[in-house]
Amino acid sequence: xxxxxxxxxxxxxxxxxxxxxxxxxxxxxxxxxxxxxxxxxxxxxxxxxxxxxxxxxxxxxxxxxxxxxxxxxxxxxxxxxxxxxxxxxxxxxxxxxxxxxxxxxxxxxxxxxxxxxxxxxxxxxxxxxxxxxxxxxxxxxxxxxxxxxxxxxxxxxxxxxxxxxxxxxxxxxxxxxxxxxxxxxx
Amino acid sequence: xxxxxxxxxxxxxxxxxxxxxxxxxxxxxxxxxxxxxxxxxxxxxxxxxxxxxxxxxxxxxxxxxxxxxxxxxxxxxxxxxxxxxxxxxxxxxxxxxxxxxxxxxxxxxxxxxxxxxxxxxxxxxxxxxxxxxxxxxxxxxxxxxxxxxxxxxxxxxxxxxxxxxxxxxxxxxxxxxxxxxxxxxx
DNA sequence: CCCATGTGAGACATTGAAGTCTCACATCAG
DNA sequence: CTGATGTGAGACTTCAATGTCTCACATGGG
Numbered sequence: 001x002x003x004x005x006x007x008x009x010x011x012x013x014x015x016x017x018x019x020x021x022x023x024x025x026x027x028x029x030x031x032x033x034x035x036x037x038x039x040x041x042x043x044x045x046x047x048x049x050x051x052x053x054x055x056x057x058x059x060x061x062x063x064x065x066x067x068x069x070x071x072x073x074x075x076x077x078x079x080x081x082x083x084x085x086x087x088x089x090x091x092x093x094x095x096x097x098x099x100x101x102x103x104x105x106x107x108x109x110x111x112x113x114x115x116x117x118x119x120x121x122x123x124x125x126x127x128x129x130x131x132x133x134x135x136x137x138x139x140x141x142x143x144x145x146x147x148x149x150x151x152x153x154x155x156x157x158x159x160x161x162x163x164x165x166x167x168x169x170x171x172x173x174x175x176x177x178x179x180x181x182x183x184x185x186x
Numbered sequence: 187x188x189x190x191x192x193x194x195x196x197x198x199x200x201x202x203x204x205x206x207x208x209x210x211x212x213x214x215x216x217x218x219x220x221x222x223x224x225x226x227x228x229x230x231x232x233x234x235x236x237x238x239x240x241x242x243x244x245x246x247x248x249x250x251x252x253x254x255x256x257x258x259x260x261x262x263x264x265x266x267x268x269x270x271x272x273x274x275x276x277x278x279x280x281x282x283x284x285x286x287x288x289x290x291x292x293x294x295x296x297x298x299x300x301x302x303x304x305x306x307x308x309x310x311x312x313x314x315x316x317x318x319x320x321x322x323x324x325x326x327x328x329x330x331x332x333x334x335x336x337x338x339x340x341x342x343x344x345x346x347x348x349x350x351x352x353x354x355x356x357x358x359x360x361x362x363x364x365x366x367x368x369x370x371x372x
Numbered sequence: 373c374c375c376a377t378g379t380g381a382g383a384c385a386t387t388g389a390a391g392t393c394t395c396a397c398a399t400c401a402g
Numbered sequence: 403c404t405g406a407t408g409t410g411a412g413a414c415t416t417c418a419a420t421g422t423c424t425c426a427c428a429t430g431g432g
Binding site: 188189218219220221222225 | 408409
């Protein structure tokens with residue numbers, strides 16, 4: 001594994017538990033010299049942006065793999081619902097790999113990344129819209145609110161896993177249930 | 187309003203949109219000199235801790251006002267459900283006032299604050315436990331997970347409000363519904 | 373063997389925010 | 403008026419992390 005890959009593997013891991021970790025700490029965690037870290041990423045911002053970009057790529061990839069647009073256009077409630085579940089499951093995995101990108105100010109405030117996020121979000125909204133139109137998701141809430149709820153649940157599952165309050169293998173199921181059925185008893 | 191109160195009012199507001207705001211920016215937002223800010227709060231950590239402590243006090247106060255422990259001990263599903271809704275509504279208001287405390291590393295990592303948070307959480311868990319036992323909340327998930335879901339929804343509503351995706355007057359209802367009923371259509 | 377490449381260690385410089393200090397000024401109670 | 407208190411402005415110091423640079427070394431291809 002190249003030292004660059006070592007950094008890109010280690011950084012999200014440390015930052016997940018220590019969002020303010022210094023470059024020195026990140027380098028150490030990656031088993032790499034501080035100078036080497038700076039060779040690959042000129043600044044801390046650079047590194048964070050790269051991680052943010054990768055999380056966006058992963059977001060897009062997950063939507064792609066779940067065939068979000070295809071499902072949205074199908075107009076078939078069963079397909080849409082299955083797609084949603086598939087998507088959420090992928091998101092949960094992504095949130096563990098790129099948890100830092102969910103809440104880091106550097107990532108959240110970067111104009112380019114924001115634009116990329118909005119682009120992904122628009123695609124996701126297609127699915128939510130189709131889900132609302134076909135009776136899969138409740139129609140009486142703003143579609144963008146559904147995105148926020150999803151986001152919040154990913155933050156929740158990330159933290160719950162970090163603190164060891166839920167088992168990794170249960171994570172996806174808990175999120176899917178919480179999102180679709182809520183936490184109220186049936 | 188004393189300058190100290192001005193700071194304690196302004197700081198959470200600026201930090202809500204700029205979590206990395208400098209002391210100088212906070213002072214400016216409070217309409218107060220930088221020296222004055224340091225007179226009241228020796229360090230940035232001090233200020234953040236004070237805000238964190240106040241958010242904990244508010245958390246405790248909200249549980250108190252919603253009569254959480256009383257409801258938990260009542261064993262009455264109707265009472266418990268009403269208490270939960272009341273509590274969530276209060277939380278939504280609190281999340282707007284102290285949104286920064288939800289995700290700021292300084293607040294989240296301070297040992298004393300963590301201990302205080304855990305103490306509040308334990309009380310909240312009593313309610314969740316009672317709610318699960320009386321068929322108000324689903325019994326098939328870890329009680330602590332319910333706390334995380336709630337937390338995630340507060341982060342979601344905070345961000346949705348900051349970005350203007352939902353109307354302030356709808357916020358509480360959206361959170362209550364998302365938590366209890368989920369986002370799936372009935 | 374030899375060179376090219378990438379690396380670690382560590383010295384060094386830079387920077388930007390934090391924190392300190394002084395002083396003049398406003399306010400207000402007595 | 404007068405002293406006490408709190409304040410704003412701004413100069414100043416400190417400090418920790420960032421970013422730069424050099425050099426010796428390892429490795430691997432030729």
